[in-house]
Amino acid sequence: MSNEFHHRRIPRRLAGLAVAALIAAACATPGAVAPSASPSAAAPSEAAPSASEAAPSASAEATGPDCGTDPVTLNAYFETGFDLPFKLSEEFTKQYPNVTWDIKQDQFTNLMTATPRLLSGDNPPDLIRLPSMVSLVKDGLLKNLDDYVTAFGWDKFPAAQLAQNRVAEDGTRGSGSLYAAGLNYSLTGVFYSKKLAEQIGMTQPPATVEEFEALLAKAKDAGLLPIMAWNATASGGGLAFPLQNLMAAYGPTEPINDWIFQKPGATIDTPTNLTAAQHLQQWVESGYFPKDVNAIEYTDANSRFGKGEGVFMFNGDWQNAVYDKDQPEGVGFFVFPPAESGGKVAAMSAPLTYGIAANARNADCAAFFLNWVATNDKAREIDVAIGGSNPGGPPDLPVPQGAPGSVTNETLAAGADVSKDNGAMDFIANATGSIFAQGWTPELQKMVGGKQDAAGLLKAVQAEYEKELSR
Amino acid sequence: MNHAAGGADPAHAIARSQASAAGRRRGRRVPLAGIRRQTLVGWLFVLPALVMYALFVLQPLLLTFQYSLYRWDGVGPADWVGLSNYVTVLTEPKLVETLFNAFRLVVFYSFIPVGLGLISASVVHRVAHGRLGTVSRTVLFLPQVIPLVAAGIIWGRLLSLSGLVNQGLTAIGLGDITRAWLGDFDTALPAVGIIGIWVLLGFCTVLLLTGMTKIDAALYESARMDGAGWWSEFRAITLPSLRYEIGVCLTVTIIAALAAFDIVYVSTGGGPGNATSVPGIQIYILAFLERQVGLASALAVVLMLLVLIVILPIQRLTRGEAR
Numbered sequence: 001m002s003n004e005f006h007h008r009r010i011p012r013r014l015a016g017l018a019v020a021a022l023i024a025a026a027c028a029t030p031g032a033v034a035p036s037a038s039p040s041a042a043a044p045s046e047a048a049p050s051a052s053e054a055a056p057s058a059s060a061e062a063t064g065p066d067c068g069t070d071p072v073t074l075n076a077y078f079e080t081g082f083d084l085p086f087k088l089s090e091e092f093t094k095q096y097p098n099v100t101w102d103i104k105q106d107q108f109t110n111l112m113t114a115t116p117r118l119l120s121g122d123n124p125p126d127l128i129r130l131p132s133m134v135s136l137v138k139d140g141l142l143k144n145l146d147d148y149v150t151a152f153g154w155d156k157f158p159a160a161q162l163a164q165n166r167v168a169e170d171g172t173r174g175s176g177s178l179y180a181a182g183l184n185y186s187l188t189g190v191f192y193s194k195k196l197a198e199q200i201g202m203t204q205p206p207a208t209v210e211e212f213e214a215l216l217a218k219a220k221d222a223g224l225l226p227i228m229a230w231n232a233t234a235s236g237g238g239l240a241f242p243l244q245n246l247m248a249a250y251g252p253t254e255p256i257n258d259w260i261f262q263k264p265g266a267t268i269d270t271p272t273n274l275t276a277a278q279h280l281q282q283w284v285e286s287g288y289f290p291k292d293v294n295a296i297e298y299t300d301a302n303s304r305f306g307k308g309e310g311v312f313m314f315n316g317d318w319q320n321a322v323y324d325k326d327q328p329e330g331v332g333f334f335v336f337p338p339a340e341s342g343g344k345v346a347a348m349s350a351p352l353t354y355g356i357a358a359n360a361r362n363a364d365c366a367a368f369f370l371n372w373v374a375t376n377d378k379a380r381e382i383d384v385a386i387g388g389s390n391p392g393g394p395p396d397l398p399v400p401q402g403a404p405g406s407v408t409n410e411t412l413a414a415g416a417d418v419s420k421d422n423g424a425m426d427f428i429a430n431a432t433g434s435i436f437a438q439g440w441t442p443e444l445q446k447m448v449g450g451k452q453d454a455a456g457l458l459k460a461v462q463a464e465y466e467k468e469l470s471r
Numbered sequence: 472m473n474h475a476a477g478g479a480d481p482a483h484a485i486a487r488s489q490a491s492a493a494g495r496r497r498g499r500r501v502p503l504a505g506i507r508r509q510t511l512v513g514w515l516f517v518l519p520a521l522v523m524y525a526l527f528v529l530q531p532l533l534l535t536f537q538y539s540l541y542r543w544d545g546v547g548p549a550d551w552v553g554l555s556n557y558v559t560v561l562t563e564p565k566l567v568e569t570l571f572n573a574f575r576l577v578v579f580y581s582f583i584p585v586g587l588g589l590i591s592a593s594v595v596h597r598v599a600h601g602r603l604g605t606v607s608r609t610v611l612f613l614p615q616v617i618p619l620v621a622a623g624i625i626w627g628r629l630l631s632l633s634g635l636v637n638q639g640l641t642a643i644g645l646g647d648i649t650r651a652w653l654g655d656f657d658t659a660l661p662a663v664g665i666i667g668i669w670v671l672l673g674f675c676t677v678l679l680l681t682g683m684t685k686i687d688a689a690l691y692e693s694a695r696m697d698g699a700g701w702w703s704e705f706r707a708i709t710l711p712s713l714r715y716e717i718g719v720c721l722t723v724t725i726i727a728a729l730a731a732f733d734i735v736y737v738s739t740g741g742g743p744g745n746a747t748s749v750p751g752i753q754i755y756i757l758a759f760l761e762r763q764v765g766l767a768s769a770l771a772v773v774l775m776l777l778v779l780i781v782i783l784p785i786q787r788l789t790r791g792e793a794r
Contacts, residue, residue: 295654
């Protein structure tokens with residue numbers, strides 16, 4: 001842990017050659033030098049436009065701060081393995097040649113651990129992929145984007161788009177000031193192999209959970225693996241995907257979102273969630289998942305699905321490009337069905353979140369980039385073609401289409417159904433920094449191993465959640 | 472004292488006592504200023520190492536202890552909480568469980584490699600001379616050279632459901648027991664242990680073999696004349712003569728087990744459930760995912776104390792009587 005000190009200690013460390021100085025350093029309260037300003041007091045950009053400035057259209061060029069004409073180098077941290085931000089940055093420089101990029105990249109899990117230090121460091125990033133944000137906001141490390149909302153007219157975007165990136169004064173998510181923006185908005189659901197689905201007689205997507213379960217049984221009887229999934233610790237418990245889909249099928253989405261957003265008194269241990277967990281347990285016991293699912297990592301699951309193992313796979317549209325490449329026109333998609341025919345559909349849908357450091361040098365230019373991604377035609381095309389997800393942005397802009405016959409077109413169409421039913425949820429794994437690692441993943445693995453039942457699973461996760469929030 | 476791996480401490484002690492003896496001897500002859508200068512020069516030689524040691528060992532150690540007394544997310548203001556983090560470490564079942572898992576790993580990382588190391592070293596010592604000896608030593612030591620992360624990845628593949636281990640079992644008619652060894656609650660910890668055996672066996676064998684070559688061959692000859700068999704020789708001559716080397720092996724491997732992180736993190740990440748969750752993994756999760764730097768530090772301090780409690784008696788036993 002020797003490299004995890006607060007950066008402001010470094011000069012003191014250099015001076016502390018004598019043991020006496022070491023002891024002196026050790027006696028100072030850790031973190032006492034950190035900014036104590038409350039998140040809401042975080043200063044907005046000095047160059048923020050006046051409130052009187054109207055934002056009539058969503059056009060980036062019309063109003064708001066921009067990147068100017070002087071050379072600007074944006075200091076960015078992107079996620080390794082995802083091409084989208086890199087392609088967007090290339091196109092942005094093509095359109096605004098004065099902007100160049102200093103891009104660092106890292107694995108998402110590494111970003112999760114490094115973000116606080118990067119944001120509080122001497123060279124705070126102008127743009128950074130954010131894993132979770134509440135604690136970062138509490139520590140005053142992220143720029144409050146409220147002024148950009150009015151300047152760029154982001155308040156004209158559908159409210160649900162921005163909700164997940166809002167943090168209130170009491171630290172709950174879902175409302176309050178905006179601290180990040182999405183490059184695009186992913187959608188999760190059920191992917192299926194068209195060939196295997198035909199083999200078990202599926203002519204159209206199931207309309208109810210019951211119909212879906214009948215298909216699973218048929219697949220099992222046909223000697224096929226019903227659901228390809230991952231559940232190894234390294235990738236996190238992938239069985240949380242079907243579990244949350246079942247939760248939203250048997251109950252309303254609001255309590256689930258409240259729990260994720262840490263609203264006071266929220267619980268995951270509800271009667272409808274118990275029904276959902278019982279269905280999942282029954283799927284496990286029926287052998288609908290691979291028997292080695294606890295040892296399967298995300299990439300392995302995808303490659304095995306790509307090779308024809310598994311009729312269905314719960315996943316997100318970020319995987320579209322790979323599916324379309326591995327099995328051209330061979331993969332279909334549907335949103336998880338409701339419990340009752342004609343009921344509302346719901347899905348996990350999350351922004352590909354990017355934020356700006358509170359002390360970023362080029363905050364205005366970074367915000368201009370975020371607005372450009374949501375509104376520029378070329379950027380939106382890249383968003384769909386490379387990212388596979390809905391670019392979001394103003395509701396009156398057309399959503400670009402993927403290649404004919406691609407699964408991207410199916411996910412984009414399904415996304416419209418989810419928005420119509422207001423069924424977007426954040427992911428239950430994102431409720432706290434470690435609820436996935438300490439709660440969902442081990443408990444779901446225990447369920448696979450026959451060491452945990454539906455009721456115990458929800459109780460254990462709720463207990464872990466309360467413990468983490470109380471610490 | 473020619474064993475590079477374990478000789479550091481005694482060698483230092485001797486060097487120090489020799490130096491001070493020389494100083495005393497000379498002190499009678501040379502004037503005071505001479506001593507001062509010599510002492511000063513001595514300290515100057517030690518200084519770079521001392522600075523590095525203070526910066527990268529002592530300071531982190533002190534800071535870890537200090538952090539363990541606070542509730543701190545690593546960035547924001549910290550609250551003084553006294554010893555309550557330690558109470559949590561010692562009372563929360565999930566954290567206590569990691570300490571038990573660490574001791575279960577000791578069996579695989581320490582006892583088995585040392586035991587097998589003794590056997591393989593004596594076999595190599597007896598049978599393999601010249602070229603064969605060199606080859607066998609190299610082969611046994613090779614895993615020690617491979618980075619632990621790479622070892623974890625390779626073994627993860629070997630132990631997967633479609634991996635080489637299960638292919639071999641199926642080939643010899645044991646297809647019924649094939650499973651994802653690292654994803655099964657009953658086999659995950661032993662499977663991680665086997666990776667540890669593979670890594671540490673070579674280290675123990677080579678160290679013990681070096682010790683064996685130092686034993687006077689005449690001892691064995693006279694024992695054989697008295698009619699001693701392999702086992703009697705092993706028990707009466709080899710084991711007692713290797714007491715010091717065995718102590719070093721136990722010390723290094725027990726520390727490797729209690730402080731395990733790399734192999735576990737790469738192969739199972741602590742799962743399934745918490746079956747292979749060891750303190751190293753929990754410290755990482757607490758500090759970097761949950762951002763409970765204080766609690767993570769407390770667990771780290773407890774782990775360090777546990778290592779010391781286990782290691783110090785071994786050091787005393789093997790070192791004191793080996794002289």
